[in-house]
Amino acid sequence: MHFIVKHLDKIKQIATELYGPVETEKFLTTLKDLLKTHQSGNPPVNPVRKELDESDLALICYGDNFRSTDISHLQSLKVFLDEHLAGLISLVHLLPFYPYSSDDGFAVIDYKKVNPDFGDWADIKDLHQNFELIFDAVVNHISAKSHWLREYLNGNPDYSDFFIDIDPGVDLSEVTRARVHPLLTRFEKAGKPVHLWTTFSEDQVDLNYQNPRVLLEVIDILLFYASQGARIIRLDAIGHLWKRIGTSCLSLKEAHQIVQLFHLVMDLAYPDVLLLSETNVPFRENLSYFGNGQNEVQMVYQFALPGLVLYSLHRSDATALMNWLKTVPPAPGKCLYLNVLATHDGxxxxxxxxxxxxxxxAAIADNIAQTGGYTSSKKSTDGSLCPYELNSTYYSALATFQDESLNIRKYLASQAILLSLAGLPAIYIHSLFGTENDCDSARTTGQKRSVNRRKFNLSEIRGILSNPENRMTKIFFAYKKMIEIRRQQRAFHPKGSQKVIPIAGEVFSILRSSPDNLESILVLINMTPEILPVALPENVFQSKNKIRNILTDSPVQVRKEIEMSPYQVLWLKGQK
Incomplete structure (x- = not known):
């Protein structure tokens, strides 16, 4: 009881700062009713959930990544996962599977329905039988085709102030932009023009969190997702939630306070559900969403990692990557980093x-262009355009050699870095196969991001994976082997320690240790296409005569140095 009272007092304190005492009392009354509904009417979907450990990996995919003529897309996904990844992948991040009008799901029409083209909630439940689930909460904005916006434009008082109407003459030049389209979009409300805030596109209309009723609606959605089995809820574009004219409108204090409210509410109703922030911002600002380590999200993306790994492999030099890793603090408390190299975005x-x-x-962008990818730009506060994201599959971004076998080795080296780092690795579906750029889809849709969003027929992917000579097959089974080995190593626990071991610029080298320090693995990755002699560091192993490469389950003979083949990966473990 003391726990509940303490949380409610904290909620009241934050809400009062945001909305004032009168509105807060109304807010609390409705919130308590919501909590009672979920605490009494929705028993935990999975009441006993272990903390995430080295056996956990996440797969990022769309609900329609695999298609079949006789079953739903979500059922096709389940068939693929059960056939190939059961026992290897523990979490499935289902990108938005709700009805939508654009942006491949990120312009949500109805937050509580499953896109009928994908399947239904029964399919989600079936998927949850073998996998924990990650849901997207796309709650910075909603589709222009949504019921909420339609009722707002019709003048329904229940939806008044759900959106942000701004005089187009107001100076908004300080706002941090993610796109180049106009920030305000004109709509007709009861026969009169309104200009609504649209951060990402004219079809994605920002919600007004200065209206506490909007916050209550969103809290209800988060609780609903938890009741449907979400283990992790990804807070999409969360840094843009709160707008204040004359500021960047990104990562404002009030946005953090909203996240704190989400945390407190989930802690009361579904304490085993984790929150993940999605913020495409500089590294230090990204870390701020951990809050004090106990009051905001429990998971933060390592969004600097994809670009740094590309840069390092392009230059055959891991110095910049390892210098950055030295600055990365351990995730506080029970918080975790979510490590990615590729996602559905760029x-x-x-x-x-x-x-x-x-x-x-700029050099990374040039390399992306040379391998058939694209650069998406944003508008700076001075009106100029600058790179915002790079659009390419990760394999294509690294495939710079005529020799396919060397491209495969280079690519798998990048993925070994992902699997080796402290935190939870999340693998985009196309990274599992080393899919090449889908430039045809990008041209067809006019969207650069489509280059990395190919869909497969279930029979097509089965045919590919049945051919041992196919490049995608080689990558897929080599990747699965690394995952299988990684899951068995306590040293790869997401909260285990991580230490950069300086050897040479051409070698990625870190020492991972289990939380109890009883097991350690030295990770060595040749970042070059050349044979490389490498001297093992002193004092890492008790005896250099008892070292095994666990990737091949073979002893490593060490004299003064070892010889690493092009892009070779070594996970070295001392024998007791």
Whole structure:
């Protein structure tokens, strides 16, 4: 009881700062009713959930990544996962599977329905039988085709102030933009023009969190997702939630306070559900969403990682990557980093700010262009355009050699870095296969991001994976082997320690240790296409005569140095 009272007092304190005492009393009354509904009417979907450990990996995918003529898309996904990834992947991040009008799901029409083209809630429940689930809460904005916006434009008082109407003459030049389209979009409300805030597109209309009723609606959605089995809820574009004219309108104090309210509410109703922030911002700003380590999200993306790994492999030099890793603090308390190299979006450029110079970032963009990818730009406060994200599959971004076997080795080296780091690895579905750029889809849709969003027929992917000579097959089964080995190593626990071991610029080298320090693995990755002699560091192993490479389950003979083949990966473990 003391726990509940303490949380409600904290909620009241934050809400009062945001909305004042009168509105807060109304807010609390409705919130308590919501909590009673979920605490009494929705028993936990999975009442006993272990903490995430080395056996956990996440797969990022769309609900329609796999299609079949005789079953739903979600059922096709389940068939693929059960056939190929059961026992290897523990979490499935289902990108928005709700009815939508654009942006491949991120312009949500109805938050509580499953897109009928994908399946239904029964399909989600079936998927949850073998996998924990990650749901997207796309709650910075909603589709222009949604019931909420339609009722607002019709003048329904229940939806008044659900959106942000701004005089187009107001100076909004300080707002941090993610796109180049106009920030305000004109609509007709009861026969009169209104200009609504649309951060991402004219079809994605920002919600007004200065209206506490909007916050209550969103809290109800988060609780609903938890009741449907979400283990992790990803808070999409969460840094844009609160707008204040004359500021960047990004990562404002009030946005953090809203996240704190989400945390407190989930802690009361579904304490085992974790929150994940999605913020395409510079590294240090991204870490701020941990709050004090106990009061905001429990998971934060390592969005600097994709660009740094690309840069390092392009240059055959891991120095910049390892220098950055030295600055990454351990995730506080029970919080975790979520490590990715590729997602449904592009490779973010802003997280590299302050880590790489502008010419170094431009060099990555040049390499992307040379391998058939694209650069998406944003408008700066001075009106100029600058890179915002790079659009390419991760394999294509690295495939710079005529020799396919060397491209495969280079690509798998990048994925081994992902699997080796402290935190929870999340693998985009196309990374499992090393899919090439889908430039045809990008041209057809007019969307650069489509280059990395290919869909498969279930029979098509089965045919590919039945051919041992196919490049995608080689990558898929080599990747699965690394995952299988990783899951068995306590040293790869997401909360285990991570130490950069300086050896040479051409070698990615870190020491991972289990939380109890009883097991350690030295990770060595040759970042070059050359044979490389490498001297093992002193004092890592008790005896250099008892070292095994666990990837091949073979002893490593060490004299003064070892010889690493091009892009070779070694996970070295001392024998007792």
């Amino acid at each position: 490779i973010g450029v802003r997280p590299l700010e302050g880590i790489l110079s502008d010419p170094e970032i």
